[in-house]
Amino acid sequence: MIETAKNLLSAIGLGTLLIVSAACTGSSDTSPSPASTPTPAQAADLAPTAAPVQATVPAAPAAQWAADGVITPGEYADSRTYGKYEIHWTNDAEHIYVAMRAETEGWVAVAFGADKRMNGADMIFGYVAEGAAAVSDEFSTGEFGPHQPDGELGGTADILIHGGVETDGFTTVEFKRALDTGDSRDAVLAPGANPILWAYGPGDSPTRKHSGKGYGDIELR
Numbered sequence: 001m002i003e004t005a006k007n008l009l010s011a012i013g014l015g016t017l018l019i020v021s022a023a024c025t026g027s028s029d030t031s032p033s034p035a036s037t038p039t040p041a042q043a044a045d046l047a048p049t050a051a052p053v054q055a056t057v058p059a060a061p062a063a064q065w066a067a068d069g070v071i072t073p074g075e076y077a078d079s080r081t082y083g084k085y086e087i088h089w090t091n092d093a094e095h096i097y098v099a100m101r102a103e104t105e106g107w108v109a110v111a112f113g114a115d116k117r118m119n120g121a122d123m124i125f126g127y128v129a130e131g132a133a134a135v136s137d138e139f140s141t142g143e144f145g146p147h148q149p150d151g152e153l154g155g156t157a158d159i160l161i162h163g164g165v166e167t168d169g170f171t172t173v174e175f176k177r178a179l180d181t182g183d184s185r186d187a188v189l190a191p192g193a194n195p196i197l198w199a200y201g202p203g204d205s206p207t208r209k210h211s212g213k214g215y216g217d218i219e220l221r
């Protein structure tokens, strides 16, 4: 119930932002790049198969953004597909809105602030267990882990809203986070290219090693 209320408030707030942005720029073109159909992963560093949209105006999150585990047309400004993993995102001046989707019934994750290896990575795990979506804001202290929830490392859990769905062998988890959370265990995201690691695992526990992983970047406006 609280989550639903949060989503509603978020949607109202985002709608306002969209209107303000359109008024300031004279454009409200925030069309997303369509996600490509996932193909089998061949290597850890798969090249993305969907090119980012080249935007000429600052992005405003879609008014209909909702952490409901369903990626709808227009909900995100950009997306990339890495094998069996997709990431969709939009940002405004304060927040990033992300959808992670992979062909797994286990966890999906993105990590910010690390180039290729896991050391220092600000990881966000998401999974759906018995119909309920969960996220864990974690941090990796070594090149190949270990990683722990930020709260166990003196930081804080900073995912503001989340939700997700597991269906037909795919898991989709959506979340909202501040670009700068103020937590030293979180990367500060900024306009331009931000490196990411992506991964998905075979089970719901974030302690189970990934069955697919790699790296790339996301372009923020």
Ligand code: HEM
Pocket (backbone or CB within 6 Å): 044, 109, 110, 111, 116, 117, 118, 123, 144, 145, 197, 198, 199, 206, 207, 208, 209, 210, 213, 214, 215
């Ligand atoms: C239970 C959680 C995790 C475990 C136990 C784990 C463990 C490992 C290990 C042992 C490797 C070395 C290569 C291999 O054996 O495949 C590795 C590589 C890697 N992991 Fe993880 N990992 C975990 C979670 C994650 C997450 C959440 C991400 C990103 C969001 C990630 C991204 C990567 C990447 C990109 C590599 C390749 C590094 C390179 O090419 O040098 N891992 N991981």
